[in-house]
Amino acid sequence: MMSNDTIAAVATPAGTGGIAMVRLSGPQAVAIVQPCIAVAISEPRKAVLSTFATGEGVIDEVVVTFYRAPHSYTGEDVVELSCHGSLYVQQAILGHLISLGARLAEPGEFTRRAFVNGKLDLSQAEAVADLIDAATPAQHRLAVSQLRGGYARELAGLRQRLIDLTSLLELELDFSQEDVAFADRGELLATARELATSVNSLLDSFALGNALKQGVPVAITGSPNVGKSSLLNALLHDDRAIVSPIPGTTRDCVEGLLTVGGITFRLIDTAGLRDTADEVERLGIERSHRVCNEAMIVLHVADSTGNIQPTEPPHDGRRHLLVLNKCDLGTLPVPPAYEGSAVSVSALTGYGIEELKQLMASAVSSESVGNALLTNVRHRDALLRVSRALNAVAEGLAAEVPADLVAIDLRDALHHLGTVTGEVTTDEVLGNIFSRFCVGK
Ligand SMILES: Nc1nc2c(ncn2[C@@H]2O[C@H](COP(=O)(O)OP(=O)(O)OP(=O)(O)O)[C@@H](O)[C@H]2O)c(=O)[nH]1
Ligand SMILES: [Mg+2]
Known part of the structure; x- marks a missing residue:
């Protein structure tokens, strides 16, 4: 799912600094920057010193770094230009790149592309925003643990087991005339309960996780x-x-x-x-x-x-x-x-x-110490729904309701588990998440 436009933004904080960085991502990244640069952009991951010039003259000396797709933050071709941190220089470079065909990036759009290209799952992308916001060691520790996979990996494993069981149950529906049971009800019940226990203990950790984030x-x-x-x-x-x-x-x-x-x-x-x-x-x-x-x-x-x-x-x-x-x-x-x-x-x-x-x-x-902590309100809402759906599954199995009804609750649990890690997303959810980011991230 490659985007066909190339985005650009200043990735360093707004204002004057020692250096600033302008970043481009997309298929035209090299083609757009090349005419402004005195040396050929060819070798990836190598910092090259050059001048950056427009038709009207040299704007600044810059260090150019090229990351070739898919080995970049976004998974696309990325060019980073480090320039002197003058507001004028940053804006002149960015403005020139836009005039050459780049589009100004929206907040979080680089990270959104990283997610779309499978470089990060959704909870990791959210952890990037938390990491940028972290102001204390505890907030930092939580964000880093989530960025490195945190409980998302555990949830993905649980989801896979649930998918396997659901498939078995749905296979029975195809053979409904023949009255066969592929899915062992005892195993299904035990798995649903086990999943519910994991999900509930994560839900319990929310109070502490949230407290560490907010105070x-x-x-x-x-x-x-x-x-x-x-x-x-x-x-x-x-x-x-x-x-x-x-x-x-x-x-x-x-x-x-x-x-x-x-x-x-x-x-x-x-x-x-x-x-x-x-x-x-x-x-x-x-x-x-x-x-x-x-x-x-x-x-x-x-x-x-x-x-x-x-x-x-x-x-x-x-x-x-x-x-x-x-x-x-x-x-x-x-x-x-x-x-x-x-x-x-x-x-x-x-x-x-x-x-x-x-x-x-x-x-x-x-x-x-040592526990995965739930800190994200969106994840908590999703996991509450998972927990409810799993309860319904367990109750349905205990009451021996027909397989198609149990399958509905299983699908519901799967859906909500998937929203945490991003297997299931809507544009609205993505828009909410990435609008929290700064432009340039
Ligand atoms: N000697 C001494 N006096 C203290 C100490 N702590 C507070 N005080 C005095 O105890 C009185 C009450 O202190 P506050 O801090 O207003 O007590 P409080 O519990 O907030 O009182 P309320 O708001 O009325 O419930 C004041 O005169 C303080 O100076 C202490 O450690 N040693
Ligand atoms: Mg008082």
Whole structure:
């Protein structure tokens, strides 16, 4: 599926820099550039220094690199011109190439061509966009793992097994008069269940995968006046939230981003929990509960001169850490249930803050080590549908419904699995994905 036009764009960031790169891809790439270049473009993968000239004279000295199809990023003939990073030079070169017949590339069009030519599957193409956006080591690690195949390879394997079983089942339909069963129902059921387990565990990883991409939500909660807002400020090294000796100071949620060990945390300071007649404070407390429910890590702050609430971590799938604040004023014993998940700090002096940060980082990385993580909303939607279809398959088999009905659900599961890796795509989906890219990628 080669495109018949040749696209061009500046691949380096907009603006002035040391060098800039103009890239062309398509069957006419060499033919368009050659008249502007003093040396013959023939040997692939060799950087050649030359001048770039229009009919009106030399524009710049450039380094020309040629990649012959299919051994290029896009799978087509690609020519890259590295020039000096002046805005004028970049635009003059690009403009001249356009006048010679190249078309200005759309956002992500190089990567779209790479996908169309089978150089990347769809989830890898999406990982390229994530890699370009990555701002922290954790985001970078996720993007690289997806770029290198990640769970897409595992899904492709599952899909193949499903295709084999579906074909057997559909073969029976061709022989429906003869009442034969090619597909072993027991094996089919076992495979559907196994696939559902893999898909569901990927779905479960979405919360963490997404959190690593967007910032792991951390709720700071506890009774009024224990020093929650002071703790937020100490963690952020910033005077973010209002602190006062009056209980009930914080009403709204106050947020800040903190990066520890390459992981970004979204810290959320909340209103102190107590019974109150104050309408505004009550609304704030409702919000506190909501934030805690949506958090992945909950910091329960207690005042070391008071008592600890709660004395054991709730069992709700979240990581609960106990923070014994105001340790400059007194000490409290750590309840056995919080052993290993508690830390004494003083938001006032900064004592223990570093230890708390490390505890938060290890709470996340112990969960994420070695697992494929789902980070992409589009993939999650598709996998939810796969999971639903597989459930229907299992139910149908258990109820011994006719093969043609089971085959419909199998086809449905196959279809949605295929949308993750790109075996099944529509123009609309491709348009959505590639419009996220920058021009030139
Ligand atoms: N000595 C000491 N005082 C602290 C410490 N942390 C906070 N305080 C003081 O405790 C009081 C309450 O602090 P805040 O941070 O406003 O407490 P809060 O938990 O956010 O209170 P609410 O927003 O009302 O729920 C303030 O007077 C702080 O200066 C600490 O580590 N040591
Ligand atoms: Mg507060």
